[in-house]
Amino acid sequence: MLKLHFAPNSRAGRIVWLLEELQLPYEINKMAFHPKDLKSDEHRARHPLGRVPVLDDGDVTIFESGAIVEYILARHKNGGLKPEPDAPVYPAYLQWFHYCEGMVMPPVNTIVVQTVLLPPDRRDETALAQAQRLLAKALQPVNDALEGKDYLIGDFSGADIMLGHACFMSNRLGCVSDDMIHLKAYVARITDRPAFNTAITMQ
Numbered sequence: 048m049l050k051l052h053f054a055p056n057s058r059a060g061r062i063v064w065l066l067e068e069l070q071l072p073y074e075i076n077k078m079a080f081h082p083k084d085l086k087s088d089e090h091r092a093r094h095p096l097g098r099v100p101v102l103d104d105g106d107v108t109i110f111e112s113g114a115i116v117e118y119i120l121a122r123h124k125n126g127g128l129k130p131e132p133d134a135p136v137y138p139a140y141l142q143w144f145h146y147c148e149g150m151v152m153p154p155v156n157t158i159v160v161q162t163v164l165l166p167p168d169r170r171d172e173t174a175l176a177q178a179q180r181l182l183a184k185a186l187q188p189v190n191d192a193l194e195g196k197d198y199l200i201g202d203f204s205g206a207d208i209m210l211g212h213a214c215f216m217s218n219r220l221g222c223v224s225d226d227m228i229h230l231k232a233y234v235a236r237i238t239d240r241p242a243f244n245t246a247i248t249m250q
């Protein structure tokens with residue numbers, strides 16, 4: 048049985064979302080989003096930096112949310128969510144899948160650090176403003192790509208599990224402006240998916 052090492056309000060939600068969409072059986076090791084759990088020797092043996100998500104599958108232990116999504120789709124795909132390499136939408140699938148951690152999450156990380164994780168006296172307004180500008184720039188092409196589409200490549204796919212989750216987080220941080228109408232509608236569409244709801248409400 049697949050076992051997901053999970054903490055609430057983290058990228059581990061992406062993997063719960065995927066497992067729920069694919070209706071795969073899985074178990075969860077719930078940890079607190081706190082160093083006492085994440086930086087324990089036990090968890091560092093799974094992930095050298097003490098982060099989530101981590102997936103166990105028999106003898107396999109794998110970390111990095113994108114790698115875990117690829118792994119599940121390759122080995123437990125259950126018939127969906129990734130186009131074949133010769134499909135016309137395959138390049139767009141790869142592009143948006145990797146745009147998530149490559150372009151969107153770096154400024155999201157900074158914003159979370161500067162608004163939530165650091166105590167107020169250690170926050171840096173300049174770093175925060177710069178990250179907010181970067182994130183707005185990174186989200187604009189996503190908004191544009193969604194014009195006339197329900198999901199990033201048309202049909203719902205693994206790219207939405209990655210980048211859709213990042214768009215949801217960006218919106219929750221107040222970083223999706225009202226004029227990004229396609230992105231706003233996309234976040235609402237994702238939020239309506241029962242599997243997403245299971246993932247995002249898991250504590």
Ligand SMILES: N[C@@H](CCC(=O)N[C@@H](CS)C(=O)NCC(=O)O)C(=O)O
Pocket residue numbers: 056057058059085097098099100110111112113148
């Ligand atoms: N690129 C990694 C990022 C993993 C990551 O930073 N996870 C965060 C939660 S979203 C974490 O575990 N943070 C705990 C910490 O930094 O101590 C991935 O996509 O899995």
